[in-house]
Amino acid sequence: MTHVALLRGINVGGNNALPMKDLAQMFSDAGCKAVRTFIQSGNVIFDAPAGAPGIGDAVKAKIEKRYGYRIPVVIRTSEQLLKTIRDNPFLKAGAEEKMLHVYFLADSPKASAIAGLDPARSAPDAFHLRGQEIYLHLPNGMARTKLTNAYFDSKLSTICTARNWATVLKLAAMMAEG
Numbered sequence: 695m696t697h698v699a700l701l702r703g704i705n706v707g708g709n710n711a712l713p714m715k716d717l718a719q720m721f722s723d724a725g726c727k728a729v730r731t732f733i734q735s736g737n738v739i740f741d742a743p744a745g746a747p748g749i750g751d752a753v754k755a756k757i758e759k760r761y762g763y764r765i766p767v768v769i770r771t772s773e774q775l776l777k778t779i780r781d782n783p784f785l786k787a788g789a790e791e792k793m794l795h796v797y798f799l800a801d802s803p804k805a806s807a808i809a810g811l812d813p814a815r816s817a818p819d820a821f822h823l824r825g826q827e828i829y830l831h832l833p834n835g836m837a838r839t840k841l842t843n844a845y846f847d848s849k850l851s852t853i854c855t856a857r858n859w860a861t862v863l864k865l866a867a868m869m870a871e872g
Contacts, residue, residue, distance in 0.1 A: 695744050696728075696772045696869045699753065700798050701736030701765050702843065702855035710763045712736070717757075724752040732868060736765070737861065739868050744771075766853040768798045772869040779866055783822045784831040785859075794859035795836060797828035797843070803850035810849055816840035828854065 699721070704712045714731040717738060721729045726740035726749060742749055750767040757765050770778070784794055808823055819839045820831045828846060832839050836856065846854050857865070 696739065696741055696872065697749075697769050698772075698775060698865050698869060699736075699738040699740065699750065700768045700770070700855045700857065701738070702768070702853070704736040704763070704765055705734040710761075710765065712757065712761060712763070712765075716760075717753075720753050720756045721749070723756070724749050728872070730868070732865060733861070736855075737857075737865055739865065766800060766855060768800050768853070768855050770798065772866070775862070775866050775869060778827050779862060781824055781827070782829050782859075783824075784820070784829055789831050791859045793831055793833055795830040795832060795856050796859070796862055797830065797846055797854040797856050799826040799828065799846075799850065799852050799854045801852040802826055803852055807850045811846075815845070830856075 704710045714734060717736070718729045718731050721738055721740050726742050728741045730739050731737060732739065750769050754765060754767050757763050778796060782794065785791070802825065803823070811823070813820070816839045818833050819841055821841055822829045830839070830841060832841070836858070843854055843856065
């Protein structure tokens with residue numbers, strides 16, 4: 695089964711430098727097959743048994759031991775990523791793809807936590823939460839929004855990592871290539 699690991703906070707703005715070659719090797723050492731990376735910001739596609747048991751934790755531990763970084767790792771299967779693409783409410787409403795992003799959540803948030811989110815927090819930016827994804831429409835760009843990782847992590851008591859829509863589509867295409 696093909697998976698994608700989405701790591702948060704590596705090689706961003708010169709922080710948490712982690713060569714993709716080393717990262718790919720960590721996934722191979724964790725038992726993954728057909729490991730490949732996409733861009734420097736921590737996207738790893740790999741084959742592993744269903745559910746990829748323990749792979750995220752194993753890689754997190756290797757990164758911390760070797761580099762001293764505590765890096766969240768969120769994993770999705772190819773089916774889950776395709777569902778994310780199909781379910782984007784902003785795309786269905788005709789929004790420009792360059793304004794779309796997705797936060798991938800490590801865990802499903804509780805309904806009470808979701809109810810505490812402020813839909814007007816960063817107007818004209820908008821978000822829609824479905825399952826373990828938060829779809830974002832950011833007309834002014836990711837750098838100017840108040841809909842940040844820190845905001846959603848604190849409100850939803852989980853960890854999330856963002857990808858722009860072009861990256862989501864590219865990862866899905868790479869996963870389909872096998």
